[in-house]
Amino acid sequence: MLRSATFRFAALVFLLQLVSAAALIVTIGIAVRRQLQVDAQRTVAVLRDDLRASYAAGGSAGVRREVALRTGRMVTPGTVLLLVDRDGARVGGNLDAWPPSVVRDGHATEVTLYRTGLNTAEPMHVEAVRLPGGERLLVGTIVAGELRAMRMLEQVSGVALPLALIFAALAAWIAARTIVARLEEPLAALNAVAAGDLAARVPADGSRDALATLGVAINGALERVETLMGELRMATDGLAHDLKSPLTRMRVVLERASDQVRDPAAAESLDRALSEADRLFALVQTALSITRAEAGIGREHFTTVDLATELESIAEMYAPLAEDQYRSLSVAAHARCVVPVHRELLAQALGNLIDNSLKYGAGPITLGLLANDAAVALTVADRGAGIPEARHDDALRRFGRLDEARQGGGAGLGLSLAAAVARLHDGTLMLGDAAPGLAVTITLPRE
Incomplete structure (x- = not known):
């Protein structure tokens, strides 16, 4: 299955769909996070510039008034302010003390602190500013809403990723099915030609792909x-x-x-x-x-034949020849088996196998018939010397004659014909060991 081109194509579509969905989710998360940071930095920058302007206009007293206004009744929502003197003593704002983690001036950072009068710590985006008189000002904004938005985005991503996985699998299945469906007509035409319908063609769809x-x-x-x-x-x-x-x-x-x-x-x-x-x-x-x-010529002459009856007829025909050599010819077929075959060619192939056994084999000859739902096996076996496995290809080659068989006067076409007849029926021919002897098996499909 892993070597299947259809499976690899479906897996590629699945991976590309999944990677695309994951990349989209990650890109959206990064863009949203960056935009929230930019908004927080912009808010802090505006507040910082306003307080610097107040200091420039009214000095320390002016900036104190501005801090008191922004953290008092005219509080700006989400504002974080703390003004300390040059000794670090608190002068005003909505924080009780300078956070020890904020040590660098002009550097923005995110901390979690308590605002004055509140019992819950809040995430903040803050920046330290040193004023010309030596005072230090901590300017910031609450980013709890932004963090909630990020958590919501993460939760949505957690739902979207499994959905992306499902849709990627669906897209891969649809793509694979589309390819397989488009290949069904060419395969049907090729199979029809292989079955003997030389007029079969692939229907034109006009897509030009x-x-x-x-x-x-x-x-x-x-x-x-x-x-x-x-x-x-x-x-x-x-x-x-x-x-x-x-x-x-x-x-x-x-x-x-x-x-x-x-x-x-x-x-x-x-x-x-x-x-x-x-x-x-x-x-x-x-x-x-x-x-x-x-060449596949002769499939138009296929007829439905009971192979057990056919074997009995062939055995009856060749029995006198076997008796002349003081040998027996028997049939081992325990069930009726009806299969469409080219009766004349199959009889000729089995006759050649029996003739080979009479010429080159020894002992009793058995015509066997075994069948299942998918195939039927016809076997001609004897108790002679057999053919070594290394010489099987030579024996099946057209005009191939083994040294030990030359005294029989054969032309080396018997096994070749049997193999060709098997292929005509979409079957196979195998040479096996009858222990001792040779067993030639023709396997034919039931349909």
């Missing part, structure tokens, strides 16, 4: 595939016809010659020529069948 361009490219490739498959079908059909005719005529000529020849040596040579002609005819037929199966 990247996925629409992909659909156009896929349609172009599918049209090319359909053209090549049509040409291949014509070529293989023509080749089969062109080869069958001269081979058939050659066999007829050889049969006539065999009937007319009286010399035993010549008759024996003609019989061998007839045998080789039959072998050549079968080889050509098998090679063409492999080519057509690998």
